Amino acid sequence: MQASKFIVCEHCDVVYQRADLARKQTALCVRCGAELYRGPTMQLQTMLALVVTSLVVFVIANVYPLVAMDMHGVENHSTLLGAIGAAWNTGVGSIAVLAALTVFLFPLTQILLLGYLLGSLLILHRKPFGFIDIMHALRLMRPWSMVEVFLIGALVAVVKIAGMAEVHAEPGLYALGVLTFLLTVVNAFDLRLLWDARERLPE
Ligand SMILES: [Zn+2]
Structure with a gap:
């Protein structure tokens, strides 16, 4: 923006x-x-609303299974972290670490840090502690928050597995789709508005 x-x-x-x-x-x-x-405050309030929504959707995407597989009568539900753990256990450790960072750790850190900054500025009307360091961290993390890549991978896997077993999408996968959209919007926000909002607060 x-x-x-x-x-x-x-x-x-x-x-x-x-x-x-x-x-x-x-x-x-x-x-x-x-x-x-x-004006800037309205845009920041929209940003805060989106960040809070993202956190809720993030929790849903991680608590509920992404897919359910039925193999010879045995039902297997797989969550996001379960899939990352399975990748780790089957010897593709590098993929597991990459997925854990780009789909779990970076997006969550981003959401929490933005929520902290916006909450301090808009609700408490206080200059957030560690503001400059957090802003740098957010800028560095932006390109590495890649839920969409994982989502596409998960969809491809579902289609491939569909030939071998009965597989269907579960709430976690839909939540992940919504999260992908929300994070794209959050990542498009102009972070300079946060600097401006901080400038306007008294010491
Ligand atoms: Zn007009």
Whole structure:
């Protein structure tokens, strides 16, 4: 969400020069009254809502099994961490570690750190402790949070296994799909808004 200098009304095509909005202000089109863009606090509140939703969906994706397999009458439910553990046990340790980092550890750390920063800034109105280090960590982690790669891999595996055993998707897999979408949106947020929000708070 890079802020550009100009903004075009989506409804009537009038072009405006973007001005800095204060907290909770909304810029409206003079001609048609449509919303053009919002002040930083509103965007941050949307971000906080998405981060909290991501955490809930992350928990669901990890608690519920991803797939269920029925092999000769024996039902086998596999969770995300169960699949990573199985990969580790079958000797593909490097894949297990990679999956654990990119699908579990990085996304969870990202969600928790963003939640901590946004919660401090928006709810407690306090400058978060360790802000600069956390912002650097978030920037470094961004490209390594790759739930979508795992999701595609899981879907391919399901299709392949489908020939050998009865297999069906379980709630965890749907949650993982939703999480992929949510994290894409969260990762598109302009982190500079957090710097701005911190600047506006008194010492
Ligand atoms: Zn307009």
